[in-house]
Amino acid sequence: MSTVDPVTPVLTKRWLSPRSWSIQTYEQLEGYTAVRKALAATPEQIVQVVKDSGLRGRGGAGFPSGLKWSFMPPNEDKPHYLVINADEGEPGTCKDIPLMMADPHSLIEGCIIASYAMRSHHCFIYVRGEVIHCIRRLNQAVAEAKAAGYLGKDILGSGFDLEITVHAGAGAYICGEETALLDSLEGRRGQPRLKPPFPAAAGLYAAPTTVNNVETIASVPFIINGGAEWFRKMGTEKSPGPKIYSISGHVEKPGQYEAPLGTTLRQLLDMAGGMKDGIPLKFWTPGGSSTPMFTAEHLDVPLDFEGAVEAGSILGTTAVMVFNETVSVPWAVMKWTQFYKHESCGKCTPCREGTYWLTQILERMVDGNGTEEDIDTLLDVCDNVLGRSFCALGDGAVSPIQSGIKYFRDEFLALCQKNREKNRKPALAGAN
Known part of the structure; x- marks a missing residue:
């Protein structure tokens, strides 16, 4: 376990301060001190510090952030873009929106440092369209940062220019997938792109792009101020922070x-x-x-x-x-599968058709009309979706079903038993 007291807040330390979202509160609590340090270093030094810290992507995949940043080409033949994935739409996921509501300037300061490290002069924050309050707060924070000289031309006299655009998505879960997000940001229908080319080579507007999660970027100012060694004191050796x-x-x-x-x-x-x-x-x-x-x-x-x-x-x-213990596993799995069926973009057959059939079978089972063969059919359909869909949505859709059957097969069987008994009763009645 960590050598640091687990209740010492880092990312959330300003959340309970009065008007924590304002630039005044942020500056009183070490805000915008890391950006001064960063602009005095070279972009390569910043990338190295983030590499040394062991920071890994907080959006789900856990890819080393410093390594991802280093994929950006060193030349500037084309514009470089930093895109923040704030399209938080996974059932149960609710960390990025509170972070942007309580402490938006930590994200903005992280954006400035990351953009500087990757030689980007335009950063986009792609926010889930439903969270209007969050979008307003981010826009206000960007305006405050600009008025204070942290954004725009020649930031703090460093010669570095940066603009940040807050973009509201249209409420599609698929746009949390980084390439679907880029298509949506360009004004097209949000559907995943074929990789390669990867965003670092050809992302937004076919230019070099890095897509990072909100929590990942909000961690960066703390790493710049505290240093890589300090950051590594928290968490585990391979998953620090x-x-x-x-x-x-x-x-x-x-x-x-x-x-x-x-x-x-x-x-x-x-x-x-x-x-x-x-x-x-x-x-x-x-x-x-x-x-x-x-x-x-x-x-x-x-x-x-x-x-x-x-x-x-x-x-x-x-x-x-x-x-x-009051919750039925098949019922919970059905609710999640209905979500994935609704949110499938329809681009690839395994996910589009697979989520449809999985939903049909699960709804029939939960209604008490399932058979034991349905369990095998579910697993068979899952096998045809897992690893065969265009993006990770298909893999995510089958996870609850496969693990639900793995640990709670008896509950799925009990639903089939109910169906058998229901069908047997009229036959017995007729015999009398």
């Missing part, structure tokens, strides 16, 4: 909890006041609905990028959804 865990569902105090990477659900439940009304835990997701579910046996799995994978799931966005 603090993380915002979003805990929802059947707990006494749902909300955002900052803790070092590698914290377990047992520890998070202690922070969240335990299970609601004392009803025992049945199943939970470590990182939103697209991550294979865990059960009460997994209470002590370290929630970092390696620990979650070793236990058979992935860390995702650390959206910890907690379900107690």
Whole structure:
């Protein structure tokens, strides 16, 4: 475990300050000090510090951020773009929007430093269209930063120019996939692109682009101020740093909890006041609905990028959804699958058709009209979607089904049993 007290806030330290979203509060609490340090260094030095810190993408994949930044070409034949993925739409995921609401300037300062490191002069923040309050707050923060000389031409006399555009999406979950996001940002229908070319070579407007998550970029000013060694003191060796865990569902105090990477659900439940009304835990997701579910046996799995994978799931966005013993697993799996069917962009056949058929079968089973063969059919359809769809939405859609059947097959069988009994009764009545 971490050598740092798990309750020492880093990313969330300003959240409870009065008017935490204003530039005045931000500047009183070390705000915009990291950008001065960064602009005095070279872009290569900034990339190296981020590499040394071990910061990994907080949007789900956990790719090393410094390495991703280094993929940007050193020349400026074409404009370079930094795009922030703030299209938070995964069921259970709710860390980026509170961060932008409570502390938007930490994201903006991170954007300035990251843009400088990647020689980008235009940054786009792509925000989920439904969160109007969040978009307004970001726009206000950008205006404040510009008025104070942190954005625009010749920032703080460094000779570096940067503009930030806040762009509202149109409410499509698929636009959380980085290449679909870029298509949407260009004004086209949000659908994933074929890779290669990767965004670092040809992204937004066919120019070199880096797409990063909100929490990843908001961590950067702290790394510049505290240094790579300080950042590595938190979390684990391969997954360093603090993380915002979003805990929802059947707990006494749902909300955002900052803790070092590698914290377990047992520890998070202690922070969240335990299970609601004392009803025992049945199943939970470590990182939103697209991550294979865990059960009460997994209470002590370290929630970092390696620990979650070793236990058979992935860390995702650390959206910890907690379900107690009153919840039917087939019903929960059905609700998630309905979401994926609705949000499939329809570009590829496995996902478009697969999510449709999976929803049909699950709805029939939950209504009490399923058969045992349906369980095998579900798994067969999952096999035809997993790894065969154009982007990760297909993989995410089958995760709850495969893990649900793996741990709770008896519940799916019980629904089929109900159907058999229902069909047997009229036959017996006729015999009399």
